[in-house]
Every structure is written in structure tokens, then in C-alpha cells.
Amino acid sequence: MTSPQAKPLVEISDLHLSYTMQRATIQASRGASLTIAPGEAVGLVGESGSGKSTLARALLGLNDPKSTRIDSGSIFVDGTDVTRFGERDWRVLRGSSLSMVFQDPLSFLNPVMRIDRQIVEAIPKSMRAEGVSERVDDLLRLVKLPQAARRSYPHELSGGMRQRVLLAMALASKPKLLVADEPTTALDVTTQAEIMDLLGELRQRLGMAMLLISHDLGLVSKACERIYVMYAGRTVEWGPGSSILKTPAHPYTKGLFDSARALRLPNGLFATIGGDVPNLAHKIEGCPFRMRCPLAMPKCTTMSPATQVLGQDGHWVRCWAAQDSGIAPAQGNDVKNA
Numbered sequence: 001m002t003s004p005q006a007k008p009l010v011e012i013s014d015l016h017l018s019y020t021m022q023r024a025t026i027q028a029s030r031g032a033s034l035t036i037a038p039g040e041a042v043g044l045v046g047e048s049g050s051g052k053s054t055l056a057r058a059l060l061g062l063n064d065p066k067s068t069r070i071d072s073g074s075i076f077v078d079g080t081d082v083t084r085f086g087e088r089d090w091r092v093l094r095g096s097s098l099s100m101v102f103q104d105p106l107s108f109l110n111p112v113m114r115i116d117r118q119i120v121e122a123i124p125k126s127m128r129a130e131g132v133s134e135r136v137d138d139l140l141r142l143v144k145l146p147q148a149a150r151r152s153y154p155h156e157l158s159g160g161m162r163q164r165v166l167l168a169m170a171l172a173s174k175p176k177l178l179v180a181d182e183p184t185t186a187l188d189v190t191t192q193a194e195i196m197d198l199l200g201e202l203r204q205r206l207g208m209a210m211l212l213i214s215h216d217l218g219l220v221s222k223a224c225e226r227i228y229v230m231y232a233g234r235t236v237e238w239g240p241g242s243s244i245l246k247t248p249a250h251p252y253t254k255g256l257f258d259s260a261r262a263l264r265l266p267n268g269l270f271a272t273i274g275g276d277v278p279n280l281a282h283k284i285e286g287c288p289f290r291m292r293c294p295l296a297m298p299k300c301t302t303m304s305p306a307t308q309v310l311g312q313d314g315h316w317v318r319c320w321a322a323q324d325s326g327i328a329p330a331q332g333n334d335v336k337n338a
């Protein structure tokens, strides 16, 4: 379904984005780059506060324009530069190419409207001529909800069923890309597995690309062909899931693996990586991970690591230590400045 030559569906290049608050400016994206090919499943992982949802909202045009500024970098969707899109342009794009599901379906569903009505409203006007009632049936079948759910209100459904409703609404526009931001975090383990299976099945059937955001490296590596690891607003390692799993190069990625089996603390940080994520209201010199990094060396304090390729399979890393340990080529055509 994916080929490396395919024109990317999504191309985010070196995005810098900040939120303006009353007392501070939070630079939540500090060099995030990510591509998604048509039909490809891409995972985005990182600790709480690393900027995953910020990036997803930037891609969907869902950041509040009053407090959000794109400082530099670009976002292309299906060949169109959407970096400076206004609300009306975004609405068109979200009604055609892009859809999303989030962690908490209840906050996106209208509590006093029956499910079928909400699904109808998610069907773009241009597609309503086809026979709306049949289309709702099709969508319910697609997400494996019983027809009886049509007449229910959101509070009458279980968490897993509500997530299926949200999915039906997301699919109503036949999107090319589904962005799923922690879609199963609020669900119990069994329901989580069912929703993940459903997502995989839908992707295959509909030929849709997916960006899956999660803290859970295990979940993402099962569902995705390629994985991006994010830290302090920047993408620090990415490549085929198999390659990231077998040969993680960034000490942060290794830390995520080491702690995958450990408990996550209530603040969302991983138990076995010591220290805190840096304060994104402050300027960061050098590598943002150096304060927590077991391999940090003097140049990590002064110089931001270059982005370098590891091997032939599209595995990249931003880390001086990966270079100096000989995992990556020292310098050359494949080294880009971060």
C-alpha cells in the first residue's frame, strides 16, 4: 500500500509553533518534521508534554488561531501548503481529506442528540444525496455498532461504543487520513484491543492513512509501519517500526523502551527516565534531552544535534552520541543541520 516513492499525503517540515499565554510564550513545537505517505500508518510517541497533540492539532487546523502562532516551518497536505490556512479553508479540508478521533468521545458528542442524527451531521453536505439513512447504516456496520445504537443517546453507550460512534463520524467524509490522538487511553484493556483491531481493519479496507498518537510504544509499534519519537517539541528519531524496535538509536527512545514495562507516574512521565521534560517556556540551548541523558557530552550543551540517517531504510536520529558511537556516519551528504 505504501511505497517510498509515493508523493507524501502529509509533509510537516521543521515546524516551530508557539502558544501565547498571558505571562509566557510556550514554544510547544521546536523543529518537528513528519511525513505520511498515502495509506500509511504512522505512530507518534513521546512523554506527556512533548508536543504530540500540538503537532496533530497543527495538522488539522485545530489550534486556537488567537493564541497560536506558527513561527517557521511548513505543513503540506496532499500537495497544498496549509501553513497559513484560515478557518474556512481548514473546514473544507477537514470535511474532505482529514478526520480525527480523540481520547474522550463524550466531549465531542452532543449529549442531547441521538447517535444517528450526529452521524448524519458528520456526513458532508455534498455526500448527502446518496441516501443518508443507508449511509448511516453503512457507517454503523463499518465500525461494528448494532443498528439498535442508532436511537441511543451518548450516555446510554459504553466508552468503547462511544469511541466507535466518533469513528463512524470521522469516516463519514471518507478521509484520506485519520488522526487518532490517544484513542484508547480512556478504555479498559479488552476494549482498547478491540478498537485497535478495528482501526487496523478499517485502514486496510478503506486504504486510509493513519497518524496514531500514544504514550504506548508497544501499541504504536503493533499498529504502525513507521514511528516518530518526539521530545520537547521536536522529532528526535524516526523510521520503520521494526528498525526502531530492533536498533533504537536515541538514548530517549531507548529509555522509552526500558520503561515500557515500568509504571508510568501520575504526571505522565515514565518512571525509569530520571528528571523532568524541559520547561517549554524557556529557551533551550543544545540538545533538550541532555539533562536526562546518560551519554551527554560537552557539545550537547552548546550545539543542537544534526539530523542524520542510519542505514538505508529511512531510519533517522538527532543525537550527537549516536554519531560518536559510530552508529551513524560522522558527516556527509546525509547530515542535515537541525
Ligand SMILES: Nc1ncnc2c1ncn2[C@@H]1O[C@H](COP(=O)(O)OP(=O)(O)OP(=O)(O)O)[C@@H](O)[C@H]1O
Pocket (backbone or CB within 6 Å): 019, 020, 021, 026, 028, 046, 047, 048, 049, 050, 051, 052, 053, 054, 055, 067, 215, 268, 280
Ligand atoms: N492551548 C495551549 N495553550 C498553551 N499551552 C499549551 C496548549 N496546549 C498545549 N500546551 C503546552 O504545550 C506543550 C505540549 O503539549 P501537548 O499537549 O502538545 O503535549 P502531548 O505530547 O500531547 O502531551 P500528552 O501526552 O499529555 O497529551 C505542553 O507544555 C503544554 O502545556
Ligand code: NI
Pocket (backbone or CB within 6 Å): 052, 053, 054, 181
Ligand atoms: Ni496529547
